[in-house]
Amino acid sequence: MGWKSTYLISRETAINVITSGVHRLSDEELSSMLESFEEVSLLRNYIIQEGSNFKREGFCIKSVEEFFNPS
Numbered sequence: 001m002g003w004k005s006t007y008l009i010s011r012e013t014a015i016n017v018i019t020s021g022v023h024r025l026s027d028e029e030l031s032s033m034l035e036s037f038e039e040v041s042l043l044r045n046y047i048i049q050e051g052s053n054f055k056r057e058g059f060c061i062k063s064v065e066e067f068f069n070p071s
Contacts, residue, residue, distance in 0.1 A: 040068060 009017075025033070027048035034046045054060045061067050 034067075037067075 022030075030048050031046040035044070054062075
C-alpha cells in the first residue's frame with residue numbers, strides 16, 4: 001500500500017468535480033485532455049485559443065460536433 005489514501009467516489013460526483021475545476025486548467029492541460037480522447041486524437045494536436053475568432057482557417061474546431069465528427 002502506498003502513502004495515498006483511497007477514497008470511493010460516485011461517477012456523478014467525479015464528473016461534477018472535474019467539470020467544476022476545468023476552468024482553472026492551463027491551456028496545456030486542456031490540450032492534453034483533448035488528446036486523451038482516443039477516438040479522435042490520432043494524428044491531432046491542439047492549441048487552445050480564447051474566443052472563436054481564429055487567426056488561421058483550416059484546422060479549426062468550433063463545436064463539440066466538429067470535435068467528434070471530423071470532416
